[in-house]
Amino acid sequence: MQGSEPNETEADAILAAVAAGVDGIAATVGDHCEVLVHDYRSPESSVVAVGGSVTGRRAGDPMSEIGRRMHAAGDAAQPDINYRNRTPDGRMIRSSTIPLRDSGGRVIGCLCINVDTTALHTLRDQLDTMLGGSGPETVPTTDFPSSFDAALDEILLYEARSRDKELTDLTTAERGEVLRRIDERGLLQARGAVRRISTRLGVSRAAVYKTLKAGHGRD
Template sequence: MGSREAERDAILRALAPVVDGIAATFGPVCEVVLHDYRRPERSVVAVAGSVTGRTVGGAMSEIGLRVLARGDDARDELNYVTRTGAGRLVKSSTMVLRDSAGAVFGALCVNVDVTEMDRVRDLLGALAGPATEPPVTTTFGDDIDSVVEALLDAHLRSQDQTWAGLDRARRLAFFRGLDERGVFAVRRAVEQVAARLGISRASAYNYLAQARATTTDTPEGATP
């Protein structure tokens, strides 16, 4: 285990100058962030540029949590577009980092602020056809609690009932959805979710355990 951790540390050290090089190449509209997924609450180990306002020691975003939840099955996510809470349009790529055994342990992320380019495109394309779907707003921040809170808010809004109005199956689906987005990879997330829903910590852990058991026990392609 020690040699594996040393290898991962060496990969991160080797990529640190790459972070600066990419950001310098593309200029002030570009931000490059290096993540160590072994510590989700402070995953940012190197950053150059300032598009999302990340700093070293900051937490991973919703996107990083999603990648983390997929474990070693995670794949690179390239050229996706999100909108920051401040309204900036960002085009990003997230490239997962693997050790020699193929285990995912981090990511190199490139974020490019395309807000002004998007405005020009809108002007030029006003007569070209219908608008495309708006990008999803994504929470970027150094505080992991704010990221979890944003995911929880979005998940609650997607329900057509309050938590109290959900039956058992939908409550389990609710916890399963949060788990698939990597929420429970964060320390204290269960307590945070429980407090927000107005249930006990024991109840939250119980719902999570049942949701995971249902996922494990359901054959592929079947509906639980």
């Protein structure tokens, strides 16, 4: 959970200072590197600076699924260094996500570095096959949505299709499961999330809050 509110002036200065270095970091690593700065005070449009391009994101875009999980951890968030993930179009990425804190220890955003390692993985897999190895490794896919609504709609579409139902036909128990998935992805923290979710589910905001209060309840 987040603690007290950060000093806005200090937070702005820290984020601006880190943002000033993204182009230099990306250029040093090479054209397969992307460096982003996120401002957690605006999770639905958290990207404030981008150097290079790997995921195709731009300033004003929302955070990824991994970023949302770190944001949900609040001030307890810890650096996640050198992890592997995969883009929806199949490219392999090695990433590091580092929380940015103000002088009071409050997490105000993060620095994220993504390096496209697809060519190296392809070469390794080819060598592994030739040498009789175990074959390609399994790496989780990470979403890099162009907007909060795109991330939300992706989850809702999957949940509706998996039940062969329209979103407005879900039972209270099923809506509870859907809300749990949304919460796990860190989307409930975004401004206006409940309003947007209630519209798509065809229920009132009060009904969504009631389900959340009941621990995503059941019929």
